[in-house]
Amino acid sequence: MxxxxxxxxxxxxxxxxxxxxxxxxxxxxxxxxxxxxxxxxxxxxxxxxxxxxxxxxxxxxxxxxxxxxxxxxxxxxxxxxxxxxxxxxxxxxxxxxxxxxxxxxxxxxRYYRGTGGPADRGGRVPGCVVLVDVEFEGADPDRQREWVDAVLEALAHEPAPHPGGISGHFHLSTDGTRVLNYAEWESAQSHIEALAAPGDGIGSATASWERVQTWPGLKSTTVSRYTxxxxxxxx
CATH class of the missing domain: 3.30.70.100 (Alpha-Beta Plaits)
Structure with a gap:
């Protein structure tokens, strides 16, 4: 049942x-x-x-x-x-x-890579799920993976991570054109605060994040919050 x-x-x-x-x-x-x-x-x-x-x-x-x-x-x-x-x-x-x-x-x-699985939540229950839908110009599976790798590298070297972020799980569309990040946050307010911090989107104004945001072929990014x-x- x-x-x-x-x-x-x-x-x-x-x-x-x-x-x-x-x-x-x-x-x-x-x-x-x-x-x-x-x-x-x-x-x-x-x-x-x-x-x-x-x-x-x-x-x-x-x-x-x-x-x-x-x-x-x-x-x-x-x-x-x-x-x-x-x-x-x-x-x-x-x-x-x-x-x-x-x-x-x-x-x-298809699931590709991520950070912060259930064992890493430290007892925190996600109060908000943020979906980041990234579209590229044309199908290119290598570009999908390389872009996600660059995002995770930028996250690993982020000098001021917001404490409300719990996880990020990156999925690659089977047609080769999109990446979907399913991110868990403590609350919607935590995500709003992170977006309002210095920098363009989540992350500080570093060279790593600029590389992510200006990736060749990047067409659009849509961010949606859910409960x-x-x-x-x-x-």
Missing amino acids: TRRTASHPDLSDPRVAAPFFSTWRVGTPLRQRQTVEAVAAAWERRPWPADDLLAHHLYAGHDTSTLLHYSQWTSEQAYEAFARTRRQERADEIDTAVPGIERLGLGRY HALGLVPD
Whole structure:
């Protein structure tokens, strides 16, 4: 069966070979809450869909309009089988409960590198999840990896790290065009304070950060804040 959990996911779990991220636009804070409950009901009334799905998590956007889905699959093939046979009945039930949900697309990724796994949280519970979506001009898997390596090098030599940062987990899109950083923070205020510090974005005005921010082919960066709203795992 399916049960709820308040625990945050382990982004670096080596079993997760196919992490998926998708965003829904629902419109209002009330519809955010209604959709979270509709998702929970649609999943809890059914058996867990597949052994290859380790967890499914839902996050409420601080823009009060969107919801983020993050699911941990052991393979893309397992997800495709679920999508063909068991996804639609859940979607239909959710759409009946909350009509008019706009599904903005599914992102397919592979986990690459990160810092601050669950064992490194020191008992801190993430109060805010920040997604940094970076798009490059054209597909280039080498560029994806090299850029992440440069970010982690800049973080390692950051002279004034904000104490509210907990972790950063970097994912590479399978089409070679994007990097997604799932970052855990103690609170949204901690992240806001870090952005307001000297420098362009998170990080001091160092040569390492300037290199990251002016990387050849860097097209756009989008930052979104979320609160963990629902975790679903097999019982």
